Amino acid sequence: EVQLLESGGxxxxxxxxxxxSCAASGFTFSTSAMSWVRQAPGKGLEWVSSICDSGGCxxxxxxxxxxxxxxxxNSQNTLYLQMNSLxxxxxxxxxxxxxxxxxxxxxxxxxxxxxxxx
Amino acid sequence: QPVLTQSSSASASLRSSVKLTCxxxxxxxxxxxAWHQQQPGxxxxxxxxxxxxxxxxxxxxxxxxxxxxSSGADRYLxxxxxxxxxxxxxxxxxxxxxxxVFGGGTKLTVL
Numbered sequence: 001e002v003q004l005l006e007s008g009g010x011x012x013x014x015x016x017x018x019x020x021s022c023a024a025s026g027f028t029f030s031t032s033a034m035s036w037v038r039q040a041p042g043k044g045l046e047w048v049s050s051i052c053d054s055g056g057c058x059x060x061x062x063x064x065x066x067x068x069x070x071x072x073x074n075s076q077n078t079l080y081l082q083m084n085s086l087x088x089x090x091x092x093x094x095x096x097x098x099x100x101x102x103x104x105x106x107x108x109x110x111x112x113x114x115x116x117x118x
Numbered sequence: 119q120p121v122l123t124q125s126s127s128a129s130a131s132l133r134s135s136v137k138l139t140c141x142x143x144x145x146x147x148x149x150x151x152a153w154h155q156q157q158p159g160x161x162x163x164x165x166x167x168x169x170x171x172x173x174x175x176x177x178x179x180x181x182x183x184x185x186x187x188s189s190g191a192d193r194y195l196x197x198x199x200x201x202x203x204x205x206x207x208x209x210x211x212x213x214x215x216x217x218x219v220f221g222g223g224t225k226l227t228v229l
Contacts, residue, residue: 035218037162045154045162045209047218059216095161103213104152106177108161 002026002107004096009112016086016116022079022096022109030074033099036081038092039111046092049081050099064090086116120146122210122221129227130200138195138224140210147191149212156223157206165208168193202228 008020022034036048049070051058058070069082079096093113097105121143130136142149148170154162166176166186174186183201187194197204205228210221 037218037220044207044223045156045211045220047220050218061217097162102150102167104150104164104167105154105162105211105218106152106164108154108163110161 002098004098004107004109006094006096006109006112009094009114011115011117012086013118014087014116017082017084018086018114019083020081020094020096020112020114022081024077024079024096024098027098027107029072029077033103034072034079035097035099035105036070036079037095037097037105037108038090038114039095040089040092043092048094051079083114086114088116090114091116119214119217120149120212120219122151122212122219124208124210124221124224126222127225127227129229130197130204131229132202133199135196135198136200136226138197138208138226140193140195140221142191142193142212144191146212149214151193152211153186153193153195154209154211155206156209157203162209165195168195197226200228204228 003025005023035050051070067085071080093111095111096109098107100106123141152167153165156162164177165180168174168186172188183198207223
């Protein structure tokens with residue numbers, strides 16, 4: 001059974017930093033691309049970042065480019081999202097998602113809430 | 119990059135059928151999309167992918183009542199015999215080489 005378990009969310013002040021983790025199990029993590037998707041309170045889904053299986057290719061939404069960094073540790077089956085210079089508009093539930101071989105998101109984690117507030 | 123357009127809301131009576139639409143932007147009418155369901159307070163769940171040909175492939179968790187189809191730039195999700203648990207937000211997703219895009223979502227209310 002595929003499982004994705006995010007952690008690391010919490011409350012942080014504007015300008016602060018936070019690192020999210022996504023622990024994966026039930027599939028071959030090292031051969032799967034992954035992504036981060038967020039959802040602001042009462043809003044829709046917004047893609048944040050994608051990373052290919054090797055970690056050698058990483059893409060970001062314009063809204064987070066230069067502030068967020070995705071990475072992965074294939075030996076630990078874990079995906080990371082380092083978030084710097086956080087803003088109030090980054091407040092959201094952050095989901096990690098597995099990307100299928102056909103490039104769509106086929107499994108989602110349960111999400112972790114990040115709140116940016118003074 | 120592609121843009122996906124969805125109606126913000128839809129409604130359906132219990133045990134009726136409803137068809138939700140996701141429209142691809144100009145120049146992207148051949149793109150494959152995926153449908154996801156998000157029940158209240160829960161994480162999204164993958165339902166199916168729909169190709170421009172109308173072919174669709176469901177995920178293991180999608181009920182038999184769910185089906186997909188396509189016409190031009192429109193991709194559809196049809197729910198037959200609507201049940202109360204189908205009340206949810208439905209999102210379509212597509213992608214290109216460097217980006218991933220979601221539609222704004224359709225909130226389905228079951229009457």
